[in-house]
Amino acid sequence: MPKSYAKLGEFQKKYYNIAVKNLKTAPNFSIPNEVSVIAKTLENKGFEAYLIGGCVRDLLIGRKPKDWDVTTNAKPEEIMGLFSNTFYENEYGTVGVVTEEATDETLKVVEITPYRLEGNYSDKRRPDSVTWSSKLEDDLKRRDFTINAIALKSSGELTDLFEGQIDLKKKTVRTVGEPEARFNEDALRMLRAVRIAVELDFTIDSATQSAIASSAQHLKEIAPERIREEFIRILMSERPHIGLILCQKLGLLTHMVPELEEGIGVAQNKAHSFDVFEHILRTVEHSAKKGFPLETRLSALFHDIGKPATRRFSEEKKDWTFYGHDMVGAKMATKIMARLAFPKKMIENVATLVRWHMFFSDTEQITLSAVRRIVSRVGKDHIWDLMDVRTCDRIGTGRPKESPYRLRKYHSMVDEVMRDPLSVGMLKINGGRIIEIGKITPGPRIGHILHALLEEVLDDPTRNTEEYLEKRALDLIALPEKELETKGKQAKETKEKEEEKTLQEIRKKHWVS
Ligand code: ATP
Numbered sequence: 307m308p309k310s311y312a313k314l315g316e317f318q319k320k321y322y323n324i325a326v327k328n329l330k331t332a333p334n335f336s337i338p339n340e341v342s343v344i345a346k347t348l349e350n351k352g353f354e355a356y357l358i359g360g361c362v363r364d365l366l367i368g369r370k371p372k373d374w375d376v377t378t379n380a381k382p383e384e385i386m387g388l389f390s391n392t393f394y395e396n397e398y399g400t401v402g403v404v405t406e407e408a409t410d411e412t413l414k415v416v417e418i419t420p421y422r423l424e425g426n427y428s429d430k431r432r433p434d435s436v437t438w439s440s441k442l443e444d445d446l447k448r449r450d451f452t453i454n455a456i457a458l459k460s461s462g463e464l465t466d467l468f469e470g471q472i473d474l475k476k477k478t479v480r481t482v483g484e485p486e487a488r489f490n491e492d493a494l495r496m497l498r499a500v501r502i503a504v505e506l507d508f509t510i511d512s513a514t515q516s517a518i519a520s521s522a523q524h525l526k527e528i529a530p531e532r533i534r535e536e537f538i539r540i541l542m543s544e545r546p547h548i549g550l551i552l553c554q555k556l557g558l559l560t561h562m563v564p565e566l567e568e569g570i571g572v573a574q575n576k577a578h579s580f581d582v583f584e585h586i587l588r589t590v591e592h593s594a595k596k597g598f599p600l601e602t603r604l605s606a607l608f609h610d611i612g613k614p615a616t617r618r619f620s621e622e623k624k625d626w627t628f629y630g631h632d633m634v635g636a637k638m639a640t641k642i643m644a645r646l647a648f649p650k651k652m653i654e655n656v657a658t659l660v661r662w663h664m665f666f667s668d669t670e671q672i673t674l675s676a677v678r679r680i681v682s683r684v685g686k687d688h689i690w691d692l693m694d695v696r697t698c699d700r701i702g703t704g705r706p707k708e709s710p711y712r713l714r715k716y717h718s719m720v721d722e723v724m725r726d727p728l729s730v731g732m733l734k735i736n737g738g739r740i741i742e743i744g745k746i747t748p749g750p751r752i753g754h755i756l757h758a759l760l761e762e763v764l765d766d767p768t769r770n771t772e773e774y775l776e777k778r779a780l781d782l783i784a785l786p787e788k789e790l791e792t793k794g795k796q797a798k799e800t801k802e803k804e805e806e807k808t809l810q811e812i813r814k815k816h817w818v819s
């Protein structure tokens with residue numbers, strides 16, 4: 307097999323394609339035991355069973371399948387009769403088989419779907435009727451793309467009726483059958499085409515692309531939850547920016563997040579070389595490059611969504627300004643995500659990151675309390691996500707460095723305000739209690755005792771119990787005044803040195819002084 311189909315000459319391609327077409331068995335790769343046992347169980351009872359869809363596609367290109375699907379001529383009740391632990395997956399007769407000792411997360415449930423024959427699609431979403439078929443071909447015909455319609459038997463035998471393997475070699479996403487008709491049946495397939503293309507780093511076949519461009523408006527008929535799932539997968543891929551550009555060029559974006567398109571051609575101020583849309587794409591690109599989680603990527607996507615609406619020309623500055631784009635952006639992000647049926651908590655988190663992404667970070671001018679305020683606004687759990695959004699924002703602006711000195715200093719200050727300071731407050735005893743058990747009057751002695759106790763606890767944290775501390779407090783009270791004072795002062799100094807050491811360590815970690 308040639309490594310790169312693209313490098314073949316026309317003559318070679320032609321014969322290569324004929325060879326692939328005649329290929330009846332898959333090249334060597336292994337089907338996991340859990341799956342082949344299931345297929346063989348069906349076959350032993352006289353049924354047909356094929357691996358189908360994304361798993362076959364992924365096996366053929368050496369990618370790890372996300373899940374395992376089997377298709378069969380057995381009916382749902384017949385499937386259920388053959389396995390001990392099963393459940394109904396959906397309204398289309400898919401049966402989930404729970405494998406007992408799965409070696410891998412993806413193998414815990416294997417989905418078995420009877421061959422399906424679909425009726426008309428009058429609502430551009432779902433078939434009006436679904437009937438079981440006895441022919442594999444019927445099931446392959448209803449599948450979305452040629453690369454997802456290759457069937458594989460447990461013996462290794464392939465059924466590839468639509469040249470899916472050739473498209474795999476060409477790295478092409480192409481519909482099974484006439485693209486326009488297939489998108490008219492289920493408009494979500496258009497977005498799936500983009501998602502699969504970016505996940506696999508494939509291109510979309512040109513007839514398929516044209517059909518998307520002319521049918522894009524049908525995406526409006528699709529349930530937001532289904533759109534959201536594909537949208538998330540585009541964002542979580544290695545090249546979300548390409549996916550967004552594809553969606554924009556093919557006319558899908560305008561039916562999902564039209565607000566993003568408002569940034570196209572919107573020039574920014576002198577500090578920026580890109581228009582708002584390009585800046586957003588570059589910011590998202592970096593969030594993927596860093597492998598950041600979904601909420602960070604969504605925040606990167608929406609951080610400047612409020613810019614077109616807030617752009618004003620300042621005569622004084624002779625430049626564009628975007629005052630309040632962070633606040634407007636947070637509101638817009640909330641609205642967009644609610645429209646796409648994102649979970650409430652996720653919407654809140656993303657809106658908060660968008661709201662505070664402009665945090666002032668000039669460490670020569672800010673104080674620890676300003677940093678403390680930002681930490682309390684976004685919360686300890688999300689403060690580092692905010693730092694990550696800033697990193698992406700910088701790179702998206704075209705700055706060469708992810709973390710210049712100033713930002714590293716800021717990070718160090720964040721760590722500083724977030725650490726639990728060493729203080730007598732962490733002791734399991736307080737001044738009031740000492741006065742009570744020691745029957746003494748308030749005065750500087752209390753402070754000396756507390757500091758002496760803190761030193762003991764810092765030496766050995768297991769001493770931080772009421773019992774131990776009360777006993778030791780009584781010992782300390784019994785000491786002569788002068789001795790206790792010296793002890794208390796020394797302990798306080800030791801603590802301050804410890805503190806200084808922790809701060810040094812934090813600064814060293816961030817490469818700042
Ligand atoms: P992955 O497993 O990486 O998510 P996949 O291609 O397996 O990719 P699934 O959503 O698991 O995607 O779908 C399984 C299979 O079902 C697809 O490969 C395809 O054959 C078929 N399929 C899924 N959605 C559609 C659809 N909207 N129209 C037609 N066929 C579909």
Ligand code: MG
Nearest residue numbers: 359360361373
């Ligand atoms: Mg799959």
